[in-house]
Amino acid sequence: MAQSGFARNEQWNGWLFVMPALILLGLFMIYPILWSLWMSFQVGRGMNFSFGGFNNILRLTQDPVFIRALTNTLTFLAIQVPIMLILALLFANALNDSNLWGRSWFRTAIFLPCVTSLVAYSVVFKSMFAQDGIMNQMLMALHIIGDPIPWLADPFWAKVVIISAITWRWTGYNMIFYLAAMQNIDRSIYEAARIDGVPAWARFWYITVPMLKPVILFTTVISTIGTLQLFDEPNLITNGGAPSDSTLTLSLYIYNLSFRFMPSFGYAATVSYVIVVLVGILTFIQFLAARDRRA
Amino acid sequence: MSNPLALIGRTATYLLLLLAAFISVFPFFWMLVGATNTSADVIKGKATPGGALWTNIVVFFTSVDMPRILFNSFFIAGVGTALTLLVSSLAGYGFEMFRSRFREKIFGSLLLMLSIPFAALMVPLFIMMANLKMINTYQAIILPTVASIFIVFYFRQATKAFPHELRDAARIDGLKEWQIFLFVYMPVMRSTYAAATIIVFMANWNNYLWPLIVLQTNEMKTLTLVVAGLTSAYTPDFGVVMVGAIFATLPTLVIFFLLQRRFVEGMLGAVK
Incomplete structure (x- = not known):
């Protein structure tokens, strides 16, 4: 019983130490890179987007x-x-x-x-x-x-x-x-x-x-x-x-x-x-x- | 050394190294001499000291609000470095000291994320900062750099050498985990912190692209941006630009000569 309490504590502490870095990486790396993927299918100027499918990829080739x-x-x-x-x-x-x-x-x-x-x-x-x-x-x-x-x-x-x-x-x-x-x-x-x-x-x-x-x-x-x-x-x-x-x-x-x-x-x-x-x-x-x- | 072939090889080695050393050092000399010459002389390739040093310094200080710019640079680099070291060393320690299968998987995926280019992040990050009304602020520059995967790695590698007996002893003495980190780990690992400080500070001090995008008014600009701005003028005044370049190089140069061994250690960190 005491053993499992200790193990649970270890788990908890492990997460506490790595959490600040993981949250920041999620916010400033994973979220933007995924957003960027979504954006690459959008066309439009400035802040007006609309879904453009593969238009951007076609545009690349030309x-x-x-x-x-x-x-x-x-x-x-x-x-x-x-x-x-x-x-x-x-x-x-x-x-x-x-x-x-x-x-x-x-x-x-x-x-x-x-x-x-x-x-x-x-x-x-x-x-x-x-x-x-x-x-x-x-x-x-x-x-x-x-x-x-x-x-x-x-x-x-x-x-x-x-x-x-x-x-x-x-x-x-x-x-x-x-x-x-x-x-x-x-x-x-x-x-x-x-x-x-x-x-x-x-x-x-x-x-x-x-x-x-x-x-x-x-x-x-x-x-x-x-x-x-x-x-x-x-x-x-x-x-x-x-x-x-x-x-x-x-x-x-x-x-x-x-x-x-x-x-x-x-x-x-x-x-x-x-x-x-x-x-x-x-x-x-x-x-x-x-x-x-x-x- | 009696072998004539060996002698030729030896001479060739010295010639190669002398040439490399000359090419490596010459631009520094050029920067120093350039600061003493007028812009026209710099462009004409005058390699001897001239008499325009004082004029260049005066022009530089009248066109640039130096106290403010230096504050911006030191604040961004200083606070950014302190936060990066704290957050990334916590994570490096956490990954090494508290292992679990799930966290090992996360660590493995961080390795892959190391190759995400900043060029792919800058557009969404900019829009994000615009939505948060953080354009032209210090936090917009600092926040995205704080969790550095490279430094997390560096600390995890270094933590492998941290004696486990110290942690066990501290636990028996009843210290909590955060106390062990703060009062045992950090003091013991101070040379790791010193080496990491140097690389992170240098990266922050020299950062150009992200501040160029985010910092838009003159009173928020860093020294790097100001020197870049002087250069991209239609007809740059090269004598003045050299004065700026010297100021921009000085902090990292001083750190390098004071802490040469740590400096190199820090750069090697990732592959140890």
């Missing part, structure tokens, strides 16, 4: 601005995430060598960009990539380019600027995850490989990378989710997707549809569900890929 935003977002994802993660892995591998001179200095320097606010660094990048700015001057002084590049005025180079900016901001962040994981790998595995004459690149490829698989998966997933939601940089560095929507992302488009033009919340919700579906599919594929390679 909306050139949406197609462009989707293509841009996927381009950023496909190019930026691999570059950043490979760089992070290389830096982490180099810094994992305890004989390296100035190791903690290098680590701090490469990590430093993570400390900046997105807005502050976007501003700094915008000024660096001006037509007569420091970037063009340095590249011309080094004879890498002959003529100044119209970084922010050309659709291709504007994408390059956005990709460089995000890579600058997040490489150190991912590097820290890899470094921490590398320090957990048993040293004796490397010693054994070294004695057997395994060269450094092979030790990296056949020992380090497989051992880091869970962390690589984790960083790939969070980078994918982050890049699919890209907003701050294109809004600030390229003034909301300029030139001619070449850096317009899905998040920017949702923002424009809801808050910049005459609001069409229903359609914005449909676009936002495209991100939800993409995150779901890509995360699923990444988990599958990680499992396959292990087998």
